[in-house]
Amino acid sequence: MKYQPHPNTTIALAQNLVSRQSVTPEDAGCQPLLAKRLADLGFTIHNLRFEDVDNLWAERGDRGPIFCFAGHTDVVPTGDETAWRYPPFSAEIHDEVLYGRGTADMKGSIAAMITAVERFLAQYPNPPFRLAFLITSDEEGRAINGTRKVVEWLTARGEHIDWCLVGEPSSKNSLADEYKIGRRGSITGNLVIQGKQGHVAYPHLADNPVHRAAPFLAELTAIEWDRGNTHFPPSTLQIANIQAGTGANNVIPGTLSVQFNLRFNTETSVGAIKERIATLLDRHGLNYSLDWQLSGEPFLTRSAELVQAVERAEAQVTGCTPLASTAGGTSDGRFIAPTGAQVVELGPLNATIHQVDEQVPVAHLIEISSIYEAVLQELQKTVTV
Numbered sequence: 001m002k003y004q005p006h007p008n009t010t011i012a013l014a015q016n017l018v019s020r021q022s023v024t025p026e027d028a029g030c031q032p033l034l035a036k037r038l039a040d041l042g043f044t045i046h047n048l049r050f051e052d053v054d055n056l057w058a059e060r061g062d063r064g065p066i067f068c069f070a071g072h073t074d075v076v077p078t079g080d081e082t083a084w085r086y087p088p089f090s091a092e093i094h095d096e097v098l099y100g101r102g103t104a105d106m107k108g109s110i111a112a113m114i115t116a117v118e119r120f121l122a123q124y125p126n127p128p129f130r131l132a133f134l135i136t137s138d139e140e141g142r143a144i145n146g147t148r149k150v151v152e153w154l155t156a157r158g159e160h161i162d163w164c165l166v167g168e169p170s171s172k173n174s175l176a177d178e179y180k181i182g183r184r185g186s187i188t189g190n191l192v193i194q195g196k197q198g199h200v201a202y203p204h205l206a207d208n209p210v211h212r213a214a215p216f217l218a219e220l221t222a223i224e225w226d227r228g229n230t231h232f233p234p235s236t237l238q239i240a241n242i243q244a245g246t247g248a249n250n251v252i253p254g255t256l257s258v259q260f261n262l263r264f265n266t267e268t269s270v271g272a273i274k275e276r277i278a279t280l281l282d283r284h285g286l287n288y289s290l291d292w293q294l295s296g297e298p299f300l301t302r303s304a305e306l307v308q309a310v311e312r313a314e315a316q317v318t319g320c321t322p323l324a325s326t327a328g329g330t331s332d333g334r335f336i337a338p339t340g341a342q343v344v345e346l347g348p349l350n351a352t353i354h355q356v357d358e359q360v361p362v363a364h365l366i367e368i369s370s371i372y373e374a375v376l377q378e379l380q381k382t383v384t385v
C-alpha cells in the first residue's frame with residue numbers, strides 16, 4: 001500500500017478500490033474485497049463470472065422487496081499517465097481531494113454504498129426489505145457479460161429487483177443537485193446503399209449511390225420523431241459516419257455506407273423507428289442493406305417509493321431538492337429497468353469522469369454515503385411487512 005489511508009472508513013475503502021488497476025474488464029480484486037465486507041454483514045455472496053467478466057451478486061434478508069445498490073468496479077483507461085498530476089492508481093489525497101481513475105466513476109460511490117449499509121445495519125439489523133448489491137466489471141466496455149447477464153441469471157432464479165440505486169456520478173454543478181430517473185434509448189443503424197461503380201465520363205453505364213442517397217438523407221435528417229414529454233427532450237437522429245468513393249476523381253463509387261444513431265425517448269419505440277426508416281428507404285427506391293444495433297431502450301421511473309425516499313433523504317442531508325433528470329448517456333440502469341424495477345442514479349460530480357486528474361472531494365463521498373444511508377432509513381419507514 002503506497003497511499004496514506006484516510007481516517008474516514010468510506011474514504012479508506014475508496015482509496016483501496018482506486019489503488020487497484022481495474023481497467024475494463026479487469027476487476028483486480030475489488031469484488032473479493034467488497035464480498036468480504038458484505039459477508040461480514042450477513043450477505044450471501046454469488047461470484048458470477050461470465051466469460052472474462054467478474055460480477056458480484058450479494059443478498060441479505062428473506063422478506064420484503066429487494067433494494068439493490070448497483071455499480072461497476074471497472075474503469076476507463078488512464079490515457080497518458082505522465083499527464084496526471086498524481087499517478088492515476090496511487091489513490092492520493094491532497095487538500096482533502098481524492099485523485100485517481102475511478103474516484104468519481106464509480107469506486108467512490110461503491111465505497112459510500114458499503115459504509116452506508118454497514119451503518120444502517122448496525123442500527124436496524126433486521127429491516128423489512130432485502131438488501132442486495134449488483135457489482136460488475138464490464139460497464140465501461142462492451143457491457144455484454146456484466147449487468148445484463150446478472151439480470152438474466154436473477155430472472156432465471158425467479159428473483160427480481162424492486163428498487164435499484166445506481167451510483168453513477170449524476171451531480172452536475174454541486175453535490176447531488178441532480179439525480180437520474182430515466183435515460184434515453186440509443187440505437188445505431190448501419191446502412192449500405194448499393195449502386196454500380198463506373199467511369200465518371202460514362203455515367204449512363206454506372207449508378208451513383210451518393211446521388212441516389214442524397215434526397216433520402218435530406219429527408220432522414222429532417223424527420224421530427226416526436227416532441228418529447230415532461231421528462232424527456234425530443235428524440236434526435238445524427239449521422240455519425242458516411243463513406244463512399246475510391247479517392248480517385250474519375251470513379252463513380254459502387255456503394256455508400258452511412259452510420260447513424262438515434263437517442264430516443266419513451267414517445268418513440270424501436271419498432272416505429274425501424275418502420276419509418278424502412279418506409280423512407282423504399283419510397284426512394286434504394287437498393288440497400290440495414291443492420292440495427294440496439295444499445296438500450298429508454299426507461300423512466302415513476303414517482304413512487306424509491307424516488308420519494310431519495311428526495312426525502314436529500315432534503316435531510318443536504319437541505320436541497322435535487323432535479324430529476326433523464327439527460328446524459330446510457331448506463332447499466334437500462335438492463336435493470338426493463339424487469340419492472342424502479343431505478344434511480346445518484347452519485348458524485350461528473351465534471352472529471354473519464355478525464356486526466358479524475359477526482360472527488362473527500363467531503364462529497366462522505367455526504368453521498370450519508371444520503372445513501374438516509375435512503376435506506378426512508379425505505380425502512382415506507383415498508384410494512
Ligand SMILES: [Zn+2]
Pocket residue numbers: 072105106139168169
Ligand atoms: Zn460509470
